[in-house]
Amino acid sequence: MSLNERYWGKIGIETWIADRFGELPAGTEGEPLIGLAADLLPHATRLEYASRLARGRSIGSGLVEGSITQFVNRCLKQTGAKWKVAHVGPLVELAALIDTPDWNTLWVAA
Incomplete structure (x- = not known):
């Protein structure tokens, strides 16, 4: 699996957010990441950004x-x-x- 494929679709977005949490400096709560996850939650069935880009569609x-x-x-x-x-x-x-x-x-x- 390529790095880009790792972040495809709903699971990919969730993986990307989780990876960013793992990179936060000590004492940082990651509120923007929590907000991003909350914003994306209602759109879980529509998050196929990587495949949309691969097909030349906008995101x-x-x-x-x-x-x-x-x-x-x-x-x-x-x-x-x-x-x-x-x-x-x-x-x-x-x-x-x-x-x-x-x-x-x-x-x-x-």
Whole structure:
């Protein structure tokens, strides 16, 4: 199973959230992760994001998806940039964390 397949569908999203809990610094409660899990719960039968992306279908608003795509493309296509596929996911996760209320706590803990 590839890393991407690990996070497919409802079970995949739950696995991803559980994995992030395992990475939290000591003393961090993970309230954003709890909120994410609660937000996704009513949509359990509709969470097939990885397979939707594989088929070329969108997973979010055009604005959000476009912004993320532009950011990742800028990073990956910089002159002299040599990215490994395995490092793209952590880049996106880091970029997403920067704008959260937990960023300062996580940055200091690192």
